[in-house]
Amino acid sequence: MELRHLISWLNGMGVTSVFTAGDSGGKPTHGLEDYISDCVIHLTHTFDGEVGTRHMRIVKYRGSSHGLNRYPFLINERGISIFPITSLKLDYSVSRELVSTGIPDLDDMLGGGVYRGSSVLISGTTGAGKTTLLSKFAYEACRRGERCLYFANEEPADQVIRNMESVGIHLTDYIDDKLMIHADRPTSLGLESHLTEMQDLVMDFKPDTVLVDPVTGLAAAGGPSHRASNAKNLFIKFTDFLKSRGVTSLFTYLIRSQDTVTKTELEISSLIDTWIVLEHVRTNGDYKRLLRILKSRGMNHSSSIAELKFTERGILLKGGSW
Numbered sequence: 001m002e003l004r005h006l007i008s009w010l011n012g013m014g015v016t017s018v019f020t021a022g023d024s025g026g027k028p029t030h031g032l033e034d035y036i037s038d039c040v041i042h043l044t045h046t047f048d049g050e051v052g053t054r055h056m057r058i059v060k061y062r063g064s065s066h067g068l069n070r071y072p073f074l075i076n077e078r079g080i081s082i083f084p085i086t087s088l089k090l091d092y093s094v095s096r097e098l099v100s101t102g103i104p105d106l107d108d109m110l111g112g113g114v115y116r117g118s119s120v121l122i123s124g125t126t127g128a129g130k131t132t133l134l135s136k137f138a139y140e141a142c143r144r145g146e147r148c149l150y151f152a153n154e155e156p157a158d159q160v161i162r163n164m165e166s167v168g169i170h171l172t173d174y175i176d177d178k179l180m181i182h183a184d185r186p187t188s189l190g191l192e193s194h195l196t197e198m199q200d201l202v203m204d205f206k207p208d209t210v211l212v213d214p215v216t217g218l219a220a221a222g223g224p225s226h227r228a229s230n231a232k233n234l235f236i237k238f239t240d241f242l243k244s245r246g247v248t249s250l251f252t253y254l255i256r257s258q259d260t261v262t263k264t265e266l267e268i269s270s271l272i273d274t275w276i277v278l279e280h281v282r283t284n285g286d287y288k289r290l291l292r293i294l295k296s297r298g299m300n301h302s303s304s305i306a307e308l309k310f311t312e313r314g315i316l317l318k319g320g321s322w
Helices: 002-012 104-110 130-143 157-165 191-205 215-221 227-243
Strands: 039-048 051-061 070-076 079-082 119-124 148-152 179-183 209-213 248-254 274-283 286-296 305-311 314-320
Touching (some): 104 314, 130 314, 148 191, 179 191, 191 227, 215 248
Parallel strands (some): 119 248
Antiparallel strands (some): 070 079
8 A cells, every 4th residue: 555655646746666576476576566557567587408588578568559578688788688579670771782702603603792781501511611611701801891790609719710721711811900700609608698799799890791600509509498499589680680780691500411401400591591502422432512502582593513622722613513
């Protein structure tokens, strides 16, 4: 009764009042707060395995058409970040400009390159050349004067730089100027924390291109119960975030088996614009790397299979029938 009188008195004074209350099993401690308040916000902290997530739900808000879902949110040094359940609206503009992959033969297969602001997936088994293609795109973009943000989920930055030098890709030429490599173990943070960190870095560095190697590594941060679906939701939110800013994005995807090269466990293939598949095949006792373009929206791309070679002259594609 005293609480009701207090709120009535504050309302009469024209004062906006905010109260906090503990709960028990999702119910208010005293039982009256939900009824006498104009707006009720319920906060929870849940765990999926060892991964904890804070959620926010608007229980009621008089006179407002508020959301009904439970929204993940994060508290960090920048403040409070709330993540929508669904992605952004599909109302952002798209570019007609083509940008080069840095590999002339691959540009020809794609029909001229990839659209600026589009999303590109490079999938393949271990050792197929995914990181090399990604790094070549980053190097050529920096050489054009563009800014690149590289998320390395499996290797430290110095190791990425060292390994790429062996195939003539000298990322050190642009590091800390046009190129930022952010290396982090996916299991060090939950998915919401990863998404917030990635978005913050994009807003601070203002890149033209963002690269994630590999996107499958983020699934480890999704919790054991819904690992694939949680990682897919992060992918949707992050790619929409980048597209709304006109940022070109490239992702590598580790395929576990040669029998599933045209499948993605995270079910993200339908969400990307260009899909490049790399394969290892054995012919006459030798292993060869093969490349094919599974799809490239809006482009008259080649449907042939080419042999991928890393040479002293650069990355070459040799046409053939396999």
